[in-house]
Amino acid sequence: MSEISINSERLLGRILELGEIGRDDDGRLTRLAASDTEKLGRDKFVSWIEQAGLGVAVDRIGNIFGIWRPAAVSDEAPLMLGSHIDTVINAGIYDGCYGVLSGLEVIETLVAAGFQPSRPIVVAAFTNEEGVRYAPDMMGSLVYAGGLDVDAAHATVGTDGTKLGEELRRIGYDGEHQPGFIRPHAYIELHIEQGPVLEREGIQIGAVENLQGISWQRVTISGDANHAGTTPISMRRDAGHAAALVITFLRERARNSKTPTVATVGCMSFEPNAINVIPSRATFTVDLRDPDEDRLKQEEAALEAYLAQLAKEEDVSFEVERLARFQPVAFDGKIIELIEKAAAGRGHTVRRMTSGAGHDAQMIARIAPSAMIFVPSLGGISHNPREKTQDEDLVAGANMLLDVVKQITGGGV
Amino acid sequence: MSEISINSERLLGRILELGEIGRDDDGRLTRLAASDTEKLGRDKFVSWIEQAGLGVAVDRIGNIFGIWRPAAVSDEAPLMLGSHIDTVINAGIYDGCYGVLSGLEVIETLVAAGFQPSRPIVVAAFTNEEGVRYAPDMMGSLVYAGGLDVDAAHATVGTDGTKLGEELRRIGYDGEHQPGFIRPHAYIELHIEQGPVLEREGIQIGAVENLQGISWQRVTISGDANHAGTTPISMRRDAGHAAALVITFLRERARNSKTPTVATVGCMSFEPNAINVIPSRATFTVDLRDPDEDRLKQEEAALEAYLAQLAKEEDVSFEVERLARFQPVAFDGKIIELIEKAAAGRGHTVRRMTSGAGHDAQMIARIAPSAMIFVPSLGGISHNPREKTQDEDLVAGANMLLDVVKQITGGGV
Incomplete structure (x- = not known):
């Protein structure tokens, strides 16, 4: 033909x-x-x-x-x-x-x-x-x-x-x-x-x-709202700072990896979201993708371990809600x-x-x-x-x- | 008496x-x-x-x-x-x-x-x-x-x-x-x-x-909204990640300083704020306080210099708006x-x-x-x-x- x-x-x-x-x-x-x-x-x-x-x-x-x-x-x-x-x-x-x-x-x-x-x-x-x-x-x-x-x-x-x-x-x-x-x-x-x-x-x-497999999670980090002027750095339980550490952790991990893993924090909100109040809560989404299921699981586990570490180091607590997961x-x-x-x-x-x-x-x-x-x-x-x-x-x-x-x-x- | x-x-x-x-x-x-x-x-x-x-x-x-x-x-x-x-x-x-x-x-x-x-x-x-x-x-x-x-x-x-x-x-x-x-x-x-x-x-x-002297600024970082799944890490212009770097920069600076300087990011918002979209814009406030005017000016200058560095390293742009300033x-x-x-x-x-x-x-x-x-x-x-x-x-x-x-x-x- x-x-x-x-x-x-x-x-x-x-x-x-x-x-x-x-x-x-x-x-x-x-x-x-x-x-x-x-x-x-x-x-x-x-x-x-x-x-x-x-x-x-x-x-x-x-x-x-x-x-x-x-x-x-x-x-x-x-x-x-x-x-x-x-x-x-x-x-x-x-x-x-x-x-x-x-x-x-x-x-x-x-x-x-x-x-x-x-x-x-x-x-x-x-x-x-x-x-x-x-x-x-x-x-x-x-x-x-x-x-x-x-x-x-x-x-x-x-x-x-x-x-x-x-x-x-x-x-x-x-x-x-x-x-x-x-x-x-x-x-x-x-x-x-x-x-x-x-x-x-x-x-x-x-x-x-x-x-790619897709993992969508919503993470809520809770700390303590306090006065931005009167609370020494060493006494802060700053949920916003902890959320920022998660973003930089995910980026460094993806950047240093030789795999096609991508991680994105697309949604973010602070509470009470006031200029002179240390954030008591930060809620954000984590979008993890990898074409390999084992690696995707490793990335999820690494995030979980990092959150647990943060909870100790920054004196915050966290909750993770799974929003979607496709292999x-x-x-x-x-x-x-x-x-x-x-x-x-x-x-x-x-x-x-x-x-x-x-x-x-x-x-x-x-x-x-x-x-x-x-x-x-x-x-x-x-x-x-x-x-x-x-x-x-x-x-x-x-x-x-x-x-x-x-x-x-x-x-x- | x-x-x-x-x-x-x-x-x-x-x-x-x-x-x-x-x-x-x-x-x-x-x-x-x-x-x-x-x-x-x-x-x-x-x-x-x-x-x-x-x-x-x-x-x-x-x-x-x-x-x-x-x-x-x-x-x-x-x-x-x-x-x-x-x-x-x-x-x-x-x-x-x-x-x-x-x-x-x-x-x-x-x-x-x-x-x-x-x-x-x-x-x-x-x-x-x-x-x-x-x-x-x-x-x-x-x-x-x-x-x-x-x-x-x-x-x-x-x-x-x-x-x-x-x-x-x-x-x-x-x-x-x-x-x-x-x-x-x-x-x-x-x-x-x-x-x-x-x-x-x-x-x-x-x-x-x-x-303390008080410096309130609103920072807007602009990058490029893109698909969270299809955009390689190396090609991202992620305004949310840049904002997170600013938060960790301020915290490290305050933590390592021997002065009573405090820095707080209390407000944060991402655009478009979608789970699967890389943030094109992050807007946040910076509250800097120090009892010494010269040090407060140094902190403001350090933030400005860091933003300029970020703009190069992360391929983003930024605007700073002064909201309040008290000596x-x-x-x-x-x-x-x-x-x-x-x-x-x-x-x-x-x-x-x-x-x-x-x-x-x-x-x-x-x-x-x-x-x-x-x-x-x-x-x-x-x-x-x-x-x-x-x-x-x-x-x-x-x-x-x-x-x-x-x-x-x-x-x-």
């Missing part, structure tokens, strides 16, 4: 068109899961699926599927492509949407080329990947993979007091299919990197071989190799890499061999209107996806 | 009685400057002044004076005793009130004993020492000492949108006297320590020889000696010390020789319902004040 390529004009046009849906009067793009604006995005995606002549299916958690099921292979387990089309608040236009629209583009391209796949091909848009309105994030794929009961997911109360199940019904996306109704032969997700590595190294394609996910080696070959075949530079962010692929990996393809994010910026990937990189990534899909559904994997 | 002592029952009773004025339904004591509850406290104080047979005077900034001016010495410059009766929110009963009521108690005791002073004796309650409702704090004494124009003070808008001048008129305490109308021969303020030093050392009386105040050596002698005379332990907090005495020191007497605060706690000084210490402090007043107005100073 001669080389075929995706229709870049159609793909780029749809990314821009979907990116206009859900903008407010100030031009800010927001399509929170199961909201009115997200309904409009869903409707647009469904219209494109139908336009392409594919079947549409929606499951009970609102995941949308565009299904190409040629009669000759209708009994085979489908190859699934996908991502999500919900966004954060004041979002960019690429996160999630790029993968969903590229999946559709690949199928349309193959249909138009008269390609005869060895199995059905499905593009999926999973519900509530961002987790901004309803927690946890990656909910639609989690439910789909059997990791969360759909009724429990329906009962989730959002930041606005709504229930997800009721909102899905209200916007007409409470489908009839049971989550997991299509058990994929394999799953591939194309996504912007959302980090600076590819751009920094001048590499066009990332073959994502694993996804690292290893993606499928064979698909990674196909991605590398596809990159070589088109003359693109490629490197294996770790995903620092969470993605639907980590959930679907529970039920099918999975992998991801990354393209560069300018400045590593994401979850931000300045999120940007160059058009040529977008097209290159979609062609990678096309070539890998051809390999899997033509040659077999 | 034989030894006389204050009426401890009357003094302690009045402290408790004033401490009940301004409690809300939950029992929280709050008498913010020029508020309805503070008016009730003022009325009570005035009634006690009148009951003692003293003259009452109120100046334009609402400072209240109880004046004992025997005819034989009416032309002499008065000795002034005083403090304040406004409180913070959810306050204790001793801060300020103890000094005002002890001043009145000393005068009443001397009147009853037939003491013939060499000069008039005045007790003052200065307006808005706490500065909670209207800024700055110590406003009444600042205006009295000529450091702030009375009309400007009247125009001050409070946290509740009111103007101080209008509120003083509304509660009937916009007096006719010009602030500064009584130029004191000397000023003595008796106060709870509001710190832990006396209790820790088991000493009953503090002879306060100076008052250290040295109190009058002769009065300090009289306090030490008085303590020795009554068999109390005494030490010279520095006031870490600001007090009306630091303002009145601009126009008259001044000094302060401290008594222990249990646990160093203040600005808190748990603020407590033992009755015997309260009585001891008031008798110190009595003895020093006797010395100054009998023997001369």
Whole structure:
């Protein structure tokens, strides 16, 4: 078969068109899961699926599927492509949407080329990947993979007091299919990197071989509020100072490590938060990530040991609350190799890499061999209107996806 | 003259009685400057002044004076005793009130004993020492000492949108006297320590020889918000981490110093304050105090130099805003000696010390020789319902004040 390529004009046009849906009067793009604006995005995606002549299916958690099921292979387990089309608040236009629209583009391209796949091909848009309105994030794929009961997911109360199940019904996306109704032969997700590595190294394609384990904890350190002027340094039980020591400890540990471990303290609050009062309490979050589960556990243990040491040295007490914990996910080696070959075949530079962010692929990996393809994010910026990937990189990534899909559904994997 | 002592029952009773004025339904004591509850406290104080047979005077900034001016010495410059009766929110009963009521108690005791002073004796309650409702704090004494124009003070808008001048008129305490109308021969303020030093050392009386200079600054550090999972440690511009380094820098500097310098970071906020986003901005306050102006300037310079170093090392930028700056105040050596002698005379332990907090005495020191007497605060706690000084210490402090007043107005100073 001669080389075929995706229709870049159609793909780029749809990314821009979907990116206009859900903008407010100030031009800010927001399509929170199961909201009115997200309904409009869903409707647009469904219209494109139908336009392409594919079947549409929606499951009970609102995941949308565009299904190409040629009669000759209708009994085979489908190859699934996908991502999500919900966004954060004041979002960019690429996160999630790029993968969903590229999946559709690949199928349309193959249909138009008269390609005869060895199995059905499905593009999926999973519900509530961002987790901004309803927690946890990656909910639609989690439910789909059997990791969360759909009724429990329906009962989730959002930041606005709504229930997800009721909102899905209200916007007409409470489908009839049971989550997991299509058990994929394999799953591939194309996504912007959302980090600076590819751009920094001048590499066009990332073959994502694993996804970091994530540990989220909230730490509360308690000391004693006292007068900033009258309390000698030696008598202070300063929760704010203890929190600062934790931040510098985590940074030094990550900096001196030869591993890809990252640690971030993103949230911080002091009490009573008065200029002339020594903080009695500091509450902060710790985000630890590592692609290796043993190392992630070591980092958690090191933090715990340091907190215990601090409690003695600084005469403070502490509490730790676990907010979220995901084990690292290893993606499928064979698909990674196909991605590398596809990159070589088109003359693109490629490197294996770790995903620092969470993605639907980590959930679907529970039920099918999975992998991801990354393209560069300018400045590593994401979850931000300045999120940007160059058009040529977008097209290159979609062609990678096309070539890998051809390999899997033509040659077999 | 034989030894006389204050009426401890009357003094302690009045402290408790004033401490009940301004409690809300939950029992929280709050008498913010020029508020309805503070008016009730003022009325009570005035009634006690009148009951003692003293003259009452109120100046334009609402400072209240109880004046004992025997005819034989009416032309002499008065000795002034005083403090304040406004409180913070959810306050204790001793801060300020103890000094005002002890001043009145000393005068009443001397009147009853037939003491013939060499000069008039005045007790003052200065307006808005706490500065909670209207800024700055110590406003009444600042205006009295000529450091702030009375009309400007009247125009001050409070946290509740009111103007101080209008509120003083509304509660009937916009007096006719010009602030500064009584130029004191000397000023003595008796106060709870509001710190832990006396209790820790088991000493009953503090002879306060100076008052720390105070430097308040707000520092804003700016970096770059980025994804906590995808941004390598080496590529981070983490404003939160830079803020933590400032806290540990200040602490190490204060800890290693042989001086009484104290540094406190009491307020802290991160932006965007999200668990999985590297902080783009950290805003915090720095409270530096030292009884020596040159050292205080050195500490300010050291902070500035460290911020400049951080800006390079951590690739962040910073802004510094000056919020408040008071130079250290040295109190009058002769009065300090009289306090030490008085303590020795009554068999109390005494030490010279520095006031870490600001007090009306630091303002009145601009126009008259001044000094302060401290008594222990249990646990160093203040600005808190748990603020407590033992009755015997309260009585001891008031008798110190009595003895020093006797010395100054009998023997001369």
